[in-house]
Amino acid sequence: MTRADAPELRALIWDVDGTLAETERDGHRVAFNCAFEAEGLAWRWDVETYGELLKVAGGMERLIHDMGGRPDAPASDVARADLARVLHRRKNRCYAEMLDAQPIALRPGVLRMMDECGMSGIDQAIATTTSRGNLVALLDASMAGDWRSRFVALVCAEDAPRKKPDPQAYRNALDALGLDAPHAIAVEDSPNGLAAAHAAGIATLITRSVYFRNERFDGAAAICDDLDSRVVWQGGEAAHVDVAALRALLDARRLMTPTAASASLQRTN
Ligand code: XBP
Ligand code: MG
Secondary structure (H helix, E strand, O other): OOHHHOOOOOEEEEOOEOOOEOHHHHHHHHHHHHHHHHOOOOOOOOHHHHHHHOOOOOHHHHHHHHHOOOOOOOOOHHHHHHHHHHHHHHHHHHHHHHHHHOOOOEOOOHHHHHHHHHHHOOEEEEEOOOOHHHHHHHHHHHOOOOHHHHOOEEEOOOOOOOOOOOOHHHHHHHHHHOOOHHHEEEEEOOHHHHHHHHHOOOEEEEEOOHHHOOOOOOOOOEEEOOOOOOEEEOOEEEOOOOHHHHHHHHHHHHOOOHHHHOOOOOOOO
């Protein structure tokens, strides 16, 4: 396939937690601890423990998973689910209050790339495992102006209840964009997110968040430490992520055999 007949890049689909901002370590984790305290529980999730728990996608699911290892958790599944609901609701309130009091900054290059996509006619959508309320709390606090108008679709937990690594959120985003997968790139930070986008057939740019600095991310289309840093893909690299780099990595991917496309892109620095 030549450059001329390669499908054009038409949309960027953004993950939220860990990708737009470091919301896991500094936001959700702290808010879960706030909820434990508010509900009179001595449970606390430190930075390292929470990193392990991130293997479980979804805050509610994470709570229930964690209760499995706690002798002081309710005994029955029903009672655990009830407590998880109470804690999760409280956690989301704590999260919104925290962000309102002290916004978490967007990661380097995120706003620049959103602006560049807007200027280049590349549509944007959100595909996240978190709730719409949490997304709104984050972006109301961290982005000036009418941020909603930047996105064709906001696909959140309410729209895609099957959490990543299930591809539901990404498939819904493609439907809303009216696009086939080869016209889109996903921006992700986690193995579950990469697996979800991959299963939807979408090439994925990994921007490593603090919790996933040392993951292998086999099958990623490109990897960077953040969008303002050097980005590498199979057969190319650029000093930072921009629209030209996104187009180049998509083109490079189309020329590849399936084996090369799923190969690992490890750090060379
Ligand atoms: C990240 C998640 C979420 C958040 C917490 O989602 O897995 O569960 O940790 O949010 P993504 P909730 O990376 O897809 O944005 O408590 O609302 O689940
Ligand atoms: Mg994420």
